[in-house]
Amino acid sequence: MNKDFSVNTVKKEDRYLVIVVDMDDDVGRKANIKTPVLGRSNCINAAVKLGLADPGDTDVNSILGGVKLYDDLKREGNQVELAIISGYKDVESKKCARRIKEQLDFLLYLYEPTFVYFVSDGKEDELVLKYLEGKDVFVWKKRVVVKQSEYLESTYYLIQEFLKKTMSQYLPFIFTSIGFAMVIYAIFADLGWRIIVGIVGLYILSEGSGLIEDLKKALKEEGKSFEFRRLTPIANTIAILIIAIGALYSYSMAQGEDFIIFIGKFLQYFTDFFVLGTFIVLLARSIDGIIYSNREVLEIFKRFLFGIVILFILREILIRFSSLLCGRAELVEVVVSVIVYSLITAILFIVLFYSRGRRVMTG
Known part of the structure; x- marks a missing residue:
């Protein structure tokens, strides 16, 4: 009981x-x-x-x-x-x-x-x-x-978080890089892939090592008053020197010809100096933008690659125009090239910057 x-x-x-x-x-x-x-x-x-x-x-x-x-x-x-x-x-x-x-x-x-x-x-x-x-x-x-299954749920959760936090950051960068590589490859053959692969490689190394974030923190902690630390003024000076040297060199190489051929040969020698100087300025501005501005890295990267495309398109046009003046190309060929490159530029601009403009209009 x-x-x-x-x-x-x-x-x-x-x-x-x-x-x-x-x-x-x-x-x-x-x-x-x-x-x-x-x-x-x-x-x-x-x-x-x-x-x-x-x-x-x-x-x-x-x-x-x-x-x-x-x-x-x-x-x-x-x-x-x-x-x-x-x-x-x-x-x-x-x-x-x-x-x-x-x-x-x-x-x-x-x-x-x-x-x-x-x-x-x-x-x-x-x-x-x-x-x-x-x-x-x-x-x-x-x-x-x-x-x-609890493991299926956990796996789904981890994949979802990975895609949300990681892929949302890198997928736009990857697709933008591939798109630019295709455009540049279509215009400049193998040169396009070498440029893009090099830039993407540097970016991945910088992100993986935390170099970009460390540079941002270090430079911002020291204060924004140190304007001399910006690369753009230095790059502008270097670009001016390169272009000036290129102009003098091109002038000396083109002497002794009549005016039309002189202009053609001058452009032939001067174009690469001009492209190099402009590229240095674009690169410096992009680096300053990443370090000093609050804009997204992807947005800066888009502008940088768009500038490169425009720069190399301009180079191709100048080279073809130089060949025309020197008698090595036909006028029709040059005109068609200008039209095609202009269309490529317009389409690329719309594809890259249309969504941002649409958000502004709807906001």
Whole structure:
């Protein structure tokens, strides 16, 4: 008799708590539900609201899985409670950890459970276990995984975060580089790939080593008053010297000819000096833009490559015009080249800068 009484007493003292964990606060952000949500009916209503807001959200399955576990324990005659808790959209933030901790402490104080089940839609929610293990409560080792494999959910979560944080940054850069390579290759054959591969390689090395960010921080910490540190004024001076030397050299090489042939030969020798000087200026301005301005690196990169395309198109036109003046090309050939290069420039400009202009117009 006493033995039966003692067993029944222990059974009555056993209290079960089923906790549904929504680490990234989908119930709050999507269904505008404040947590903790207490009780079976309130949890079902929360699942319905979240399901109507986002039918594909796996937390709907988590909540319904928690309800099913609650019903199973209830049918066994156990004293059981059901609750939903949520964190914050940034699951790695202190705010998320603080919200989870406060709600867990509240539930443990309110219900004083002996056993805790928790239902999760992914492996990241299981960080809650580390906190519960430090409490005077038995965390039931049988975990409920709803609808899909926990590893599949975790893999999806990791892939989603990788694409969101990493690929969103580098995909535009990669596609822009490939596009410019194709354009330059179409105009200048193998030269296009060498230029683009070199630039992309330098960019990847700089990003991978953190060189760009370190330069930004170092130079900004020393103050913006040190204007002499900018490369553009130095590059302008170097470019002027290169162009001046090129002009003198081209003039000396073209002497002794009649005026038309003189102009043609002058352009033939001078063009590469002009291209080199202009390229140095473009490069320096881009570097200054990355270090000193608040514009996105991709936007600066687009402008830089667009400038390179224009520069090399201008070089081709000058070379062809030089050949025309020297009698090595036909007028029709030069005119067609100018028209084709102009169309390429216009199309490239529209493709690169149309979306930004559209945002300005719609804003």
